[in-house]
Amino acid sequence: MSGNQRLLVKNAKQLVLICSNGEKFLNKDGMKSLSVIENGSVVIGRDGLIKSVGPAETISAQYPESSFDRVIDATDMCVLPGLVDAHTHPVWAGDRVHEFSMKLAGASYMDVHRAGGGIHFTVEHTRAAAASELLDALTCRLWRMLRAGTTLVECKSGYGLELQTEVKMLEVIEAARRSLPVNISSTYCGAHAVPKGRTEEEATADILQVQLPRLKELMSAGSLQVDNIDVFCERGVFGLSSAHRILQAGRDMGLNINFHGDELHPMNSAQMGAELGALAISHLEEVTDEGIVAMATAKTAAILLPTTAYILRLPQPRARDMLDAGVIVALGSDFNPNAFCCSMPIVMHLACVNMRMTMSEALAAATINAAYALGRQRTHGSLEVDKHGDLLILNCCR
Numbered sequence: 224m225s226g227n228q229r230l231l232v233k234n235a236k237q238l239v240l241i242c243s244n245g246e247k248f249l250n251k252d253g254m255k256s257l258s259v260i261e262n263g264s265v266v267i268g269r270d271g272l273i274k275s276v277g278p279a280e281t282i283s284a285q286y287p288e289s290s291f292d293r294v295i296d297a298t299d300m301c302v303l304p305g306l307v308d309a310h311t312h313p314v315w316a317g318d319r320v321h322e323f324s325m326k327l328a329g330a331s332y333m334d335v336h337r338a339g340g341g342i343h344f345t346v347e348h349t350r351a352a353a354a355s356e357l358l359d360a361l362t363c364r365l366w367r368m369l370r371a372g373t374t375l376v377e378c379k380s381g382y383g384l385e386l387q388t389e390v391k392m393l394e395v396i397e398a399a400r401r402s403l404p405v406n407i408s409s410t411y412c413g414a415h416a417v418p419k420g421r422t423e424e425e426a427t428a429d430i431l432q433v434q435l436p437r438l439k440e441l442m443s444a445g446s447l448q449v450d451n452i453d454v455f456c457e458r459g460v461f462g463l464s465s466a467h468r469i470l471q472a473g474r475d476m477g478l479n480i481n482f483h484g485d486e487l488h489p490m491n492s493a494q495m496g497a498e499l500g501a502l503a504i505s506h507l508e509e510v511t512d513e514g515i516v517a518m519a520t521a522k523t524a525a526i527l528l529p530t531t532a533y534i535l536r537l538p539q540p541r542a543r544d545m546l547d548a549g550v551i552v553a554l555g556s557d558f559n560p561n562a563f564c565c566s567m568p569i570v571m572h573l574a575c576v577n578m579r580m581t582m583s584e585a586l587a588a589a590t591i592n593a594a595y596a597l598g599r600q601r602t603h604g605s606l607e608v609d610k611h612g613d614l615l616i617l618n619c620c621r
Contacts, residue, residue, distance in 0.1 A: 236297070248522075295616065343419060362402075534562050
């Protein structure tokens, strides 16, 4: 092969491709036996993309080591694709440590919310924070995620609830996207809560008539790249009708629908999302059987968040029922002031212990299926030619 390449990772005891035939996602059967090459090597080109993957002997015959800028000997090591965190809220100021004692005393999520805590507490501090302060905090959090193996992360706004702060948050996410060595999928989540002093209808009107039109202008001008739209569809927040209108408006702008649904109450969010052609729905602790069937039929991914169920003492998401029904199951950390977890390995561990997923299911859910939930399955989530060369090299002997 001619031309110098950037990186050769050779002789890995296991090269875990996840999938190898261009699959967009893996369902239950596909998750049982992930694609693995014993004693494999992978080649990364100067453009950062994977150029070749295969048995070490085959790669060695095709590429002389002298053609690489760097060679890593991964003998006795395991190589995986970078992990994908499909749901985070990483841009905020202040903290909510004081709320932990309330929850330990029995306060529910909505009890804290109604008492002025939760999202509203964070909104107050985020509105007051300078963009530079938010960027510094986001940078620190993203680096922590990267050190834990996450190379693609979904980042939401949603602690502004009005135009100025929502745009400020999205601009901070954009600055991180342009400056940090981590891939970002940006989500507008202006419908994260109803602002204090407003009704649900007033908040919905502001999003539809003020926030989304301005967002569209900024996107058209190239100032912002926003990928997804999110709504917290929940009793006492945004009901089905409001959520439907907001999500439809976002889809009309070209945004992927990727929203919070059926978390605290069975709202039939899953059915609504499936009807809208949602790419993904998160939480789903209270999803109905009908909702599961609808998501499986529509190929709407379920982003399950075991950290949230753990910290809020909620029923565990019905991962096994979803997998058995053919739903595309993905995982996310739900990193936020309420669930401070930067580690997808911990998320995978909780998914296995508390949601009874197998290890291979959890790994697929944190790679190719999480990439699918963000519309990035063509570039991330597996070790295949022409995908991003984001690798984890695990020294399993230490």
